Amino acid sequence: MPDNVQTDSDRPNDGATVEQAANDAPAQSPSADGDWQEQVARLSAKNAELADQFLRSQAEMQNVRRRAEDEVSKARKFAVEGFAESLLPVCDSLEAGLAHKDATSEQIREGAEATLRQLKAALERNKVIEINPAAGTKFDPHQHQAISVVPADQEPNTVVTVLQKGYSIADRVLRPALVTVAAAK
Known part of the structure; x- marks a missing residue:
């Protein structure tokens, strides 16, 4: 084969030109x-x-x-910052009520009820929801805690009385409601 003829093995591959192949050749x-x-x-x-x-x-x-x-x-x-801000008016109301030295029992009661309304509103604004099942509500172990089972004239396994309200935040129970439950007949 003549010296100036390129074979397939001598040709640059991947679409490279003869100039690129010359640039890649050793310097002479x-x-x-x-x-x-x-x-x-x-x-x-x-x-x-x-x-x-x-x-x-x-x-x-x-x-x-x-x-x-x-x-x-x-x-x-600072996660509780908003919650704390909503409780400050409740604190202010309690302090104002205690500052009244000559308040009658009726005024104290009205003040306490108003302060309780403020507190409940602050809790609701922060998604803390009260769990207070009505009598006859089916017992839910995820939201209620049975303290006792009592005979009652209602469906078995339903709430008879609420001894202490429960609370939840979003879908998570903070504290279950303490309840008595109707016994099976």
């Missing part, structure tokens, strides 16, 4: 040596640029992670 002249030095310099510059981008990305990720941790920490620390 002093001018080609300069091309290699230029290419090494370009690749070194590109490597430095990519390393810088990588370091900046790493730093940005650390900053994002730190900001997220700070936000979670603040959310936990």
Whole structure:
């Protein structure tokens, strides 16, 4: 085969041109040596640029992670802030009621009832819901705690009386209602 004919194994693959193949060939002249030095310099510059981008990305990720941790920490620390704000008027009402030295028992009762309404409204605004089942309501072990089973003239396994109200927040029971339950006949 003549020396100037390229075989398939000599041809550049992946669509490379003959010029690219010539650039990839070992340098045989002093001018080609300069091309290699230029290419090494370009690749070194590109490597430095990519390393810088990588370091900046790493730093940005650390900053994002730190900001997220700070936000979670603040959310936990101040989670009850809104709830506490809604209870402050209740505290103010109790203090104002105690400041009245010459209040009659009727005034004290009215003040206590008004303060209780304020407290219940503050709880409801913060999604704390009262669990107070009516007599005859089916016993729900997820919301009620049976203190005793008593004979009663109603369906078995239903609430007879509520001894202490329960409370839930969202769908989670904070405290179950303490109830007595009708016994089976």
